[in-house]
Amino acid sequence: MSETEVVTAPGPLLLADGRPAAEAWSLDPALRHLNHGSFGAVPVVAQERQNALRAEMDRAPVVWFPELPRRIAAARTDIAGFLRVAPDDLALVPNASAGASTVYASLDHRPGGEIVVTDHGYGAVTMGAERLARRWGGRVRTARVPLDADEEQAQEAVVAEFGDATALVVLDHITSATARRMPVAGIGAEARRRGIPLLVDGAHAPGLIAAPLDGVDCDFWVGNLHKWGCAPRGTAALVARGPLREGLYPLIDSWGATDPFPDRFDQQGTLDCTNHLAAPTALDLVERTWSWDAARVHMDELAGYGERIVGAAFAEGTGADDAGPVDVGMPVPGMRLVRLPEGLGRTRAEADALRDRAPAELGVEAAFTSFGGVGYLRLSAHVYNTPADYEYFAEKCVPVVCEWSRAARS
Structure with missing residues (x-):
């Protein structure tokens, strides 16, 4: 920035009553909070909603838990509307890494299968891919994508790692360490043409991208609601389309195991799922206010x-x-x-x-x-x-x- 260049600051946002x-x-x-992207920040109304739900759960647990699947189904319908996807395509999971682990656990054994990731990938998700590759007796192939690569260059770098042994592609929608997009639409189209399943790690996408799955052809997509959506932590979406989704089951077996996807994710024993139920309150605050x-x-x-x-x-x-x-x-x-x-x-x-x-x-x-x-x-x-x-x-x-x-x- 030159000495004469003037940088205009955007005005702050205000609440309806004029408060910051x-x-x-x-x-x-x-503290100055400049890292919303890591752990998010839960608005007070969502905290209060979750606390009220916990109190309700603890007043009458025998009433609460049998009713919980119905209430979770309603919450995920609201969340599906926010993401602009069909409710029947969306299950709720604790976070994007848990969603990726769910996918890894669901895939059929592929002897010698290779998994393509990028050098921008989130560490926990990449480590899960490495464990899966070891179980298959295969390996992970890492596409090296230059930090300043444009859409075409990034797509070429990833597709260059595809081969006859490629059994899965794991691709960030928005990268964590480098704060850039990856060309998920173009890579998804090429993966589909070759019959390779694609898992998109969209951890940062909900809230930053209005309709993150529009134009994206993938088998699985995971995104955190606790980041830009400001939902209580432990709330994420697992979106699955196509025949492979019928193999998706929660990492915890429960009485909903015989239900179809995604209903089987709505019932997982005695987990405290008040975070899922309070998520729409956080989403609504932003929509209603600004x-x-x-x-x-x-x-x-x-x-x-x-x-x-x-x-x-x-x-x-x-x-x-x-x-x-x-x-x-x-x-x-x-x-x-x-x-x-x-x-x-x-x-x-x-x-x-x-x-x-x-x-x-x-x-x-x-x-x-x-x-x-x-x-x-x-x-x-x-x-x-x-x-x-x-x-x-x-x-x-x-x-x-x-x-x-x-x-x-x-």
Whole structure:
């Protein structure tokens, strides 16, 4: 950013009564919360709804649990409407990783079968793919996708790993470490043409993408509602279409095992499923107060603002040409990637250490990630964020992070 360039900050969102949007959450005001993308943030109304449901469960458990499948079915119908998919295609699972594990457990044994993943994949999901490949006596093939690859380049890199032994493709919709999209539609079409099942890890997609499955031809798709949807944690969608879904069963066997998909997921013993029932309350808050379309525009504008001012601060603080905003090839709304100064976040362990250090020393909750031996700051924006959050990081935190860099290299 040049000295003469003026960066205009988007205005903050307000509640209907004029209070700041953050008043609808219980986030610690002593911290700046710039990492919505990791664990989300549950609005107070959804917390209260879940607490009321738990109280109801504990008042009369013998009434509660027999009625629970019906209530979960109603909740997933609401969630299906939010994702714009058919309710009969959607089951509720604890999180995207659990959804992926459910898929891995459902697939028929494929002796020597290979699984294609990318080097941007979420670690837990990739590790599950590696375990499945070992059970099959096969291996995982990792497609190397350059960080700045465009849609065509990324698709070519993934499809190049397809072969006669390919038994499954696992592909992120939006990558966690690198905050970019993958061309799931094009890769899905090619996988379908070759008869290869596709699992899409859409952990970050619900809320960021209005209709994440539109135009996507995949056998399985998993997405977290606790991230951008702000639902209570432990709420995710597993969407399955086509004949392979009939092999999907919950990881916990229960009395619903003989029911068809997805009904068999609505009954899983004595699990506390109040999170599933309270999820529509969180989704409704955003829609009723601002609309999700308006919220997405705001989040994207705010993330872009944060990227520009934080990136400019890093560039000024380090004097490095490659400091600051990063070209991720296929950007997503609501998240941005900024390169960290040299010597920081080069591995996942180093990045996690920065994450753990930031609240106490910087006064922020922030996401630090690593890709290809380079450390990054992944900025997130939600409706409760304001320009002041990113201005604080640029003015107060960037100089400290630059000092960390100098200490790491000394």
